[in-house]
Amino acid sequence: MKKQSIFTLVPERVQFEDFWVEIRRRNLWLIKLRYGAVLMLTSMILGTYLLKIIYPDFDLDTKPHWIIALSILVYNIFYHLLWRKLATARGWFREESESKKQFKFRSTHFSLLQICTDFLALILFIYFTGGIETPIFVLYIFHVIIGSLFLPGIIMTIIITAVFIISVLITLFEYLGYIPHHPIYGLITEDSYYNIQYIIVFYAIFALALYLSTYLANSIAKELYRSHRSLDEAYNELERAEKAKSKYIMSFVHDLKTPLSAVITYINMMLEGAYGEIPMQLKTPLERSKIRLNNGIELINDILYLSSLKLGILTTKVQPINLVAFFKEILDEFKDTIQTKEIQVQIKSYPDEEIYFNGDKTILKLAFANLISNSLKYTDSGGEVEIYINDSPKVLVISIADSGIGIPDKEKDKIFNDFYRSTISKKKGIEGTGLGMSVVLEALKYYNATIKLESPSHLQKSANIPGTEFIIEFKKL
Amino acid sequence: MPKIAIIDDDPDILEAIKILLINNGYTPVTANNPDDAINLVKSEQPDLIILDIMMVEADDGFYLANKFRKLGIKAPIILLTSISKVTGFEYGTSETVPADVFLEKPVESKILLEKIAELLQ
Known part of the structure; x- marks a missing residue:
């Protein structure tokens, strides 16, 4: 694996899909x-x-620097065009699965090309700025990190070994007089490039800085990739678990509801006379069976609503909802x-329609x-139900009021508990699962x-039928 | 008499809907698995199809509805579901689910007959 990384330029630590996407992104970042x-x-x-102008002593031959700056601009434009070409090339997105034997110009080769030309430009820039005398030498460290x-x-x-050897050779040739020295006049008074002790100490420190920063930057990059990968894996794992959970709940509900549905369908048919006239004494038991079975289905639905809300597995779609139309739609279901x-x-609806x-x-x-279902359920015939929407800049208030049986003071706190059913509703024989309010709360x-x-x-x-009112406040951010 | 195909893996639902349809003047034909369903619809050419979403696989209904459309069968489709909105699936007709109506089980006979009459018009 390690040998292979020399040819593919893929660090052995990063054999995961996102690597190529990441390198492509970084290549563009480098160009910018x-x-x-x-x-x-x-x-x-x-x-x-x-x-x-400020220091008349100061002088530098800027001609080579203009040429270097212009060259960098030209090759960068070329790289930018190359990046675009590579990004739209066929098979670009599948470079990770390409055959290892066949050489292909990969994003990593592109990175190598960019980094090598940058080092070359920096070597030239440093040479024309005084060689070992220039403070620009520290810019090597940035390049090592990048x-x-x-x-x-x-x-x-x-790469840094090559850079080191080239730098030493340039200084040596300057020292031996093979190539001219380009000093920054007025910055360094002594000719350090001619001082052999200085050259030795300088390059010893330079080598240490180069190799140490390469080692450190590489270790940090390695660590970053590692945590990126483990995050990626953890995310995929979560997604898989989420899907399994949803699938389990769906099949559970299906299996639980299917037999009940079948029985209800049969009872419906019997009550409608599909199997001929049914004896009078059987009519009430059949009707009761249907009600009880429907309660069972309602309970399954409520549990499912509740668990989907608690587990956060409901697929949501945020959109502007016209509230009056929304409530009319709900009322239509209870017509x-x-x-x-x-x-x-x-x-x-206040202040607008x-x-x-x-x-x-x-x-x-x-x-x-x-809430509306409860109001209708607990309100006697001929009663009233009112839905009031009040919008203000800071808060939206919606209240659902009825003239129903009401809730005794001592039970007010309990109605939000799972499976709690008020004493009056039980006394009055009103059917319910006791989960409705829990669903409301969760929603x-x-x-x-x-x-x-x-x-x-x-x-x-009247005092006997006090009615109930639920006031819901949506705070606006 | 309009011919209606009922496709559901639950024999009781199949039987109950069958009797309901006979009593209301329709001719029902039935299948209880996706393979039989394709053969049935191809050979019988029904005027309407009642299809359960979850059979052997959780999306058999969707698969079948698409398959019928690909086979050039234009009969309206009623999809029956046990889970519907409960799991957050706001079912609706779309290109991927070429159904005309979604009904949640247990279906009230009245509603089912209403929808059938509507779609057959």
Whole structure:
């Protein structure tokens, strides 16, 4: 594996899919960074003109620097075009699965090319700025760090060794007079390049700095990749678990509901006379069986709603909801009950007729369909139910009031408990699962909304039937 | 008499809907698995198809509905489901699910007959 990394330039630590995407992104980042470097270089050259005015002693031959800056700009434009070409090339996204024997110009080779040309430009820039006399030498460290973000440690070590040898050779040739020295006049007074002790000490420290920073930068990059990969793996694992959970719940509900559905369908048919006239004494037991089975289905649905809300596995779609239309839609589902019990239902909206709420319709419906269903269930024939929407800049208030049986003071805290059913509803024989309010609470929690209960409500008919009012507040950010 | 195909792996649902349809003047034909369903629909050419979503696999209904459309069968499709919105799936007709109506089990006979009459018009 380690040998292979020399040819593919893929660090052995990063054999995961995102690696190529990441390298491509970093290649572009390097290109953008280089435009900045060209700008900085130009400013530096221009700065020397300014220094010349302030300090007449200061002087530097800027011609080679202009050529270097221009060359960097030209090869960077070329790299930018090459990056685009590679990004749109066929099979580009599958470079990780390419045959290892066949050589292919990969993103990592592109990184290597970029880093090598940068080192070359820096070597030339340093040579024309006074060689070992220049403070620009420290810029090598930046290049080592950048290079280590792209390339395997071994490749970086080879590159910096080459850089080191070339730098030593240049200084040596300057010392021997084979090539001219380009000093920054007025910056260094003594000719250090001619001082052999200085050269030895300088290069000893330089070598240490180069190899140490390569080692450190590479270790950090390695660690970064490692944590990136483990995060990636943890995320995939979570996603798999989430899917398994949803699938389990779905099949559980299906298997639980299917037999009940079949029995209800049969009972419906019997009650409708599909199998001929049914004896009078069987009619009530059959009707009761149907009600009890429907309760069972309702309970399964409630448990499922509740667990999906708690587990956060509901798929949500946030959209603007026209609240009046939304409540009309819910009431339409209860139209049979409303008609049979002759309940007066009103929707009031203030300050506008059309108030919009940004949210997920399914979750909002879970909360309000349950509250409205309760109001209709616990209100006697001829009673009233009122839905009031009040919108203000800071808060949206929706209240559901009824003229029903109400909730005794001592039970007010308990109604939000799972499976709790009020004593009056039990006494009156009103069917229910006791989970409706828990569903309401969980759904409202999704919106950080608060719910307040008032009994008697403003629709109170008498002391015996005080009515109930739920006030829900959605705070706006 | 309009011919209606009922496809569901639950024999009781199949039987109950069958009797309901006969009593209301329709001719039902039935299948209880996806393979039989394809053969049935191909050979019988029903005027309407009632299809359960979850059979052997969780998405057999969707698969079959798509398959029927690919085979050029244009009969309206009613999809029956036990899970529907409960799991957050707001079922609706779309290109991927070429159904005309979604109904949640247990279906009230009245509602089922209403939808059948509507779609056959």
